[in-house]
Amino acid sequence: MAQIKGACIIGQSGGPTAVINASAAGLIETALKNENITRVLAAEHGIVGILNDRLFDCSIELPEEISLLKHTPSSAIGTCRYKLKDSEEDDTDYKRLLEIFKKYDIRYFFYNGGNDSMDTCNKVSKYMQKMGYECRIIGVPKTIDNDLYGTDHCPGFASAAKYIATSCAEISLDNKVYDLGTAVIFEIMGRNAGWLTAASGLANVIGEGPDLIYLPEVPFDMDKFIADVKNLTEKKKSIIIAVSEGIKDKSGKYIFEYGADYANSKDAFGHAQMGGLASNLANIVKNETGLKTRGIELSLLQRCAAHYASATDVDEAYLVGATAVTEAVNGATDMMVALKREQGDAYTCVTELVPLLSVANHEKKVPLEWINEDGNGLTKEFLDYCIPLIQGDATVKTENGLPRFARLKKELVK
Amino acid sequence: MAQIKGACIIGQSGGPTAVINASAAGLIETALKNENITRVLAAEHGIVGILNDRLFDCSIELPEEISLLKHTPSSAIGTCRYKLKDSEEDDTDYKRLLEIFKKYDIRYFFYNGGNDSMDTCNKVSKYMQKMGYECRIIGVPKTIDNDLYGTDHCPGFASAAKYIATSCAEISLDNKVYDLGTAVIFEIMGRNAGWLTAASGLANVIGEGPDLIYLPEVPFDMDKFIADVKNLTEKKKSIIIAVSEGIKDKSGKYIFEYGADYANSKDAFGHAQMGGLASNLANIVKNETGLKTRGIELSLLQRCAAHYASATDVDEAYLVGATAVTEAVNGATDMMVALKREQGDAYTCVTELVPLLSVANHEKKVPLEWINEDGNGLTKEFLDYCIPLIQGDATVKTENGLPRFARLKKELVK
Numbered sequence: 001m002a003q004i005k006g007a008c009i010i011g012q013s014g015g016p017t018a019v020i021n022a023s024a025a026g027l028i029e030t031a032l033k034n035e036n037i038t039r040v041l042a043a044e045h046g047i048v049g050i051l052n053d054r055l056f057d058c059s060i061e062l063p064e065e066i067s068l069l070k071h072t073p074s075s076a077i078g079t080c081r082y083k084l085k086d087s088e089e090d091d092t093d094y095k096r097l098l099e100i101f102k103k104y105d106i107r108y109f110f111y112n113g114g115n116d117s118m119d120t121c122n123k124v125s126k127y128m129q130k131m132g133y134e135c136r137i138i139g140v141p142k143t144i145d146n147d148l149y150g151t152d153h154c155p156g157f158a159s160a161a162k163y164i165a166t167s168c169a170e171i172s173l174d175n176k177v178y179d180l181g182t183a184v185i186f187e188i189m190g191r192n193a194g195w196l197t198a199a200s201g202l203a204n205v206i207g208e209g210p211d212l213i214y215l216p217e218v219p220f221d222m223d224k225f226i227a228d229v230k231n232l233t234e235k236k237k238s239i240i241i242a243v244s245e246g247i248k249d250k251s252g253k254y255i256f257e258y259g260a261d262y263a264n265s266k267d268a269f270g271h272a273q274m275g276g277l278a279s280n281l282a283n284i285v286k287n288e289t290g291l292k293t294r295g296i297e298l299s300l301l302q303r304c305a306a307h308y309a310s311a312t313d314v315d316e317a318y319l320v321g322a323t324a325v326t327e328a329v330n331g332a333t334d335m336m337v338a339l340k341r342e343q344g345d346a347y348t349c350v351t352e353l354v355p356l357l358s359v360a361n362h363e364k365k366v367p368l369e370w371i372n373e374d375g376n377g378l379t380k381e382f383l384d385y386c387i388p389l390i391q392g393d394a395t396v397k398t399e400n401g402l403p404r405f406a407r408l409k410k411e412l413v414k
Numbered sequence: 415m416a417q418i419k420g421a422c423i424i425g426q427s428g429g430p431t432a433v434i435n436a437s438a439a440g441l442i443e444t445a446l447k448n449e450n451i452t453r454v455l456a457a458e459h460g461i462v463g464i465l466n467d468r469l470f471d472c473s474i475e476l477p478e479e480i481s482l483l484k485h486t487p488s489s490a491i492g493t494c495r496y497k498l499k500d501s502e503e504d505d506t507d508y509k510r511l512l513e514i515f516k517k518y519d520i521r522y523f524f525y526n527g528g529n530d531s532m533d534t535c536n537k538v539s540k541y542m543q544k545m546g547y548e549c550r551i552i553g554v555p556k557t558i559d560n561d562l563y564g565t566d567h568c569p570g571f572a573s574a575a576k577y578i579a580t581s582c583a584e585i586s587l588d589n590k591v592y593d594l595g596t597a598v599i600f601e602i603m604g605r606n607a608g609w610l611t612a613a614s615g616l617a618n619v620i621g622e623g624p625d626l627i628y629l630p631e632v633p634f635d636m637d638k639f640i641a642d643v644k645n646l647t648e649k650k651k652s653i654i655i656a657v658s659e660g661i662k663d664k665s666g667k668y669i670f671e672y673g674a675d676y677a678n679s680k681d682a683f684g685h686a687q688m689g690g691l692a693s694n695l696a697n698i699v700k701n702e703t704g705l706k707t708r709g710i711e712l713s714l715l716q717r718c719a720a721h722y723a724s725a726t727d728v729d730e731a732y733l734v735g736a737t738a739v740t741e742a743v744n745g746a747t748d749m750m751v752a753l754k755r756e757q758g759d760a761y762t763c764v765t766e767l768v769p770l771l772s773v774a775n776h777e778k779k780v781p782l783e784w785i786n787e788d789g790n791g792l793t794k795e796f797l798d799y800c801i802p803l804i805q806g807d808a809t810v811k812t813e814n815g816l817p818r819f820a821r822l823k824k825e826l827v828k
Contacts, residue, residue: 044593045593073584179459205813299710300589303588305581306584307580387815393812401801404620405620
């Protein structure tokens with residue numbers, strides 16, 4: 001493949017994670033060192049920043065601050081949930097992107113996100129090819145939801161999983177200290193894929209996990225749920241129940257929609273906004289069992305707890321970023337950098353390239369064979385899959401007893 | 415003071431903390447080594463366990479498991495919220511306590527708890543003295559609320575403070591990643607004392623703290639709150655507001671009571687049960703500003719996050735436990751072990767004894783002079799008080815990438 005020299009744009013898209021900035025560090029550090037990349041720009045708020053011509057110059061950032069990105073949660077450059085229209089329908093945005101790409105001689109575009117972002121990457125790539133503008137476009141995977149096709153797992157998932165499992169174990173210990181029985185309903189993110197909720201089950205490895213786990217992969221039946229809980233409370237005084245925010249009944253209606261006060265607003269991708277499920281289920285359990293109950297929603301905490309990130313996750317997030325640059329310079333385009341688990345007893349993971357098209361707009365769910373027969377727990381296969389990913393505690397630099405997060409200058413290119 | 419030989423009972427009382435078991439480790443390890451203490455017993459569920467003659471024999475626990483208690487959250491022995499009646503009114507419980515104390519030759523009683531527990535200690539001590547039964551009774555301070563009189567600060571507070579401040583910083587980073595403005599209402603524990611909510615302000619030291627902080631010490635005015643928020647949103651796109659669960663209006667009515675669906679059940683001490691404030695305030699802010707809002711309730715997470723405890727807090731919690739034993743053996747009784755901050759630039763802290771009576775049933779609030787004039791933030795004095803307490807990360811032993819918490823046998827004495 002012929003070499004190509006030019007500037008690059010790095011963008012972050014979709015919901016933040018504890019390690020999305022570790023990928024940014026991998027991208028920025030590797031791009032700054034590469035002689036084929038003449039300028040390293042970062043788009044404020046993803047694709048929106050390109051459309052608005054709001055680009056940061058990464059070369060003016062201090063190297064130590066770029067390095068601190070490895071342990072800084074959330075999207076340091078800024079993210080978006082902007083959905084590009086089909087270029088056949090409306091090519092306004094695409095024309096504007098091409099204009100900006102030409103303006104800065106952008107020959108590399110790296111986009112770090114989930115399903116929707118890979119779709120964005122793919123659409124931009126196809127348009128640039130159609131217009132005969134040479135630009136190498138590589139997707140970098142990111143999502144706590146772990147629902148991306150083509151990769152063994154997604155950077156961001158493991159840190160959220162580690163935090164969720166540990167919080168669940170801590171809550172479990174807290175929940176059984178009194179002489180009266182109590183029930184905690186633990187609500188975990190995940191619209192359609194139950195990976196994160198399943199991860200709460202990791203706490204069972206240390207004997208403090210949830211007693212019942214409900215994923216969106218299995219239709220939720222309220223009568224069955226109540227029966228499960230009643231059976232359990234005959235054997236156990238204090239219980240923990242983990243539920244995915246996205247559990248649905250057999251007709252596909254979200255259980256949270258049965259609550260009285262749920263706002264049903266939708267975000268830009270048409271996903272319903274969720275919340276309040278935990279306290280509603282807690283009320284149901286209280287009425288049915290007489291137990292004192294408490295609903296706990298992990299909310300944003302589970303996706304930004306960089307203070308407790310998995311070191312494995314941080315390293316892999318950095319790796320996919322760095323690899324995206326190297327592979328693009330070597331000629332790859334229209335691909336996503338995926339993580340591939342090697343065969344063997346010891347966990348090792350390498351990168352490989354998968355076509356964007358195969359990833360875009362699919363959702364990888366928890367395999368049904370990893371869910372127990374009762375539909376309220378996980379099998380050993382899930383634990384075997386997950387445990388290697390949460391190994392190691394990230395070493396976070398501190399200042400006054402608190403994490404020292406990266407402070408970028410974020411100066412716009414004039 | 416004459417030496418006295420006999421058994422001891424260790425009890426935990428009130429809400430758990432991340433380091434209450436560190437105090438238990440200090441108590442158990444020191445008592446097991448002391449030749450005047452013939453037997454080390456732990457009461458299942460505090461005073462209730464004594465009344466029910468349910469006592470664990472600590473000598474059969476493995477030393478390494480006792481040591482792991484230093485990093486195990488919640489009350490490993492079991493706690494209670496049982497309130498003793500006045501012995502003049504009804505001495506049934508006291509007679510029973512005396513019976514159990516005589517049965518096991520209990521000459522030392524160590525009770526680890528907050529205001530209510532110090533009151534329990536004091537009542538038991540007075541009764542034993544009245545009945546001529548020699549028993550040395552020492553209170554060991556514990557509460558995330560930091561509202562105990564007579565001590566510079568309470569073990570448990572600093573770890574919760576460190577977790578709250580770090581979570582607040584992480585949420586703050588997460589909250590500003592989109593191109594649209596958002597507001598997070600962060601609800602923090604504390605019925606009448608705002609120490610923990612104030613601790614969220616520590617995150618401002620690293621530039622990522624709440625923009626507005628409302629404590630129960632200052633009457634909450636909804637009009638003023640809305641004006642504060644509107645002023646702020648003129649200057650800043652995305653904002654964080656920290657509120658104590660216990661904020662009240664000028665008549666003393668809890669703000670959460672204004673919500674429609676709040677259960678107004680009371681616990682055994684007559685405290686109203688709280689919850690739901692964050693989402694109610696989030697709705698108010700949304701209606702008033704048009705911002706996208708989210709209420710986040712830290713719930714139990716803030717009191718059991720041992721994975722991120724302050725090393726200073728762990729050490730001090732251990733110290734007050736160990737000191738209680740040493741001082742009791744040396745003759746002290748009817749006292750609480752307090753922490754005293756030494757004068758000088760570098761933080762050092764020693765223990766001292768304060769009479770239980772001076773501690774029982776008082777609440778120490780955040781000094782009004784540490785709250786800013788607007789009643790929506792803290793002064794530098796508060797930060798200076800708090801920063802030394804959150805120094806150091808506790809070193810937690812891990813297993814499969816998760817904390818290895820203590821596993822006690824908890825065998826009942828026959």
